[in-house]
Amino acid sequence: MEFVEVVKRRRTTNGPFRPDPVSPEHQRLLVELAGMAPSHFNSQPWRFVLCDDPEIIAKVADLSGESMTRLLEEGTFWQRYRPYFRFSEQEMEERRDGIYFDQLPAALKPFSKYIFSGTGQAIMNKFGVPQTLGKDNHKLVAGSPLLLAVLLDKTEYKPGQLSGFYSVFGMGAAMQNIWLATVELGMGLQFVSTPMEIPENWAKMQALFEVPDDLELMAVYRLGYVPETTKRPTIDWSSRQRKRLSQYVFRNTCATPEADPAGS
Structure with a gap:
């Protein structure tokens, strides 16, 4: 596959993976490619745990x-990520960012615009939305053949200092190498994010992976081979829109937006 095509086809996998285990060869290739990423003075601060247990x-x-259900029941999830939710094609086309809730049960669609109000939160809880999304989340992670824990070496990763920025920058580059490689390998990848939003649950995650004191657990991802077809969850969203060049690129200074290509 041509490299540009690989970049354009990179996606987050919101659905299930095939039950097939990820081959040892592919596991090794992913972390070897991660290790080829740039890092400050070649410090290579990243560490990885490949988990198929x-x-x-x-x-x-x-x-x-459990984290997803709790965040939704308490309203934390809706409040924290409100700026990124879209509930119409028109809004998605205008903004060209965020996630579009295009898959909702018929009973919930009339209430989507009230989701950020106290009444909306009560309606979501009444219809069991937190439990539905929590169960869907649990099922997706439980059905994943491989987890990847990403850590940073604390001798390099020092938040508030330049070394902290350099470490996170390098980690991002390493993860992008992995993400792009999954496209070529017929695999998918998704961030397992909800436990890190609840401190006690993130501590439990660190204990599960037996993270030593000299390493910082930064993120956990689920990986697997993507099926050719799959049924979408009861409540789902899409995020395929991308901003136009004029919305995020400038020419020479920030005073002049880049012109969009003709016909875009």
């Missing part, structure tokens, strides 16, 4: 599903 994956799934 069903018991650990099951426990991570429990924490992820």
Whole structure:
């Protein structure tokens, strides 16, 4: 596959993976490519845990599903990510960012615009939205054949200092190498994010992966091979829109937006 095409086809996998285990060859290739990323003075501050242990994956799934349900029930999720939610094609076309809730049960669609009000939160809870999304989240993680924990070496990763920025920058480059490689390998990848939003659950995640004191657990991802077709969850969203060049690129100074190509 041509490199430009790989970049354009990179996506986050919101759906399930095939049950097939990720081959040892592909696991090694992913982390080898991660290790080719640039880092400050070639410090290579990243560390990775490849986890295919069903018991650990099951426990991570429990924490992820429980975290999602709790965040939704308490309203934390809606409040924190409100700027990124879109509920119409028109809004998505105008903004060209965020996520579009294009898959909702018929009973909930009339209430979507009230989701950020106290009444909307009560309606969501009444219809069992937190439980539905929590169960979906649990199922996705539990059905993943491989988890990837990403850590940083604390001798390099020092928040508030330049070394902290350089470490995070390098980690991002390493993860992008992995993400692009999954496209070529017929795989998918998704951030297991909800446990890190609840401090006690993130501490449990660190314990599961036996993270030592000299390393910082930064993120956990689920990986697997993508099926050719899959049924979408009851509540789902899409995020394929991208901003036009004029919305995020400038020419010479920030005073002059870049012109969009003709016909875009």
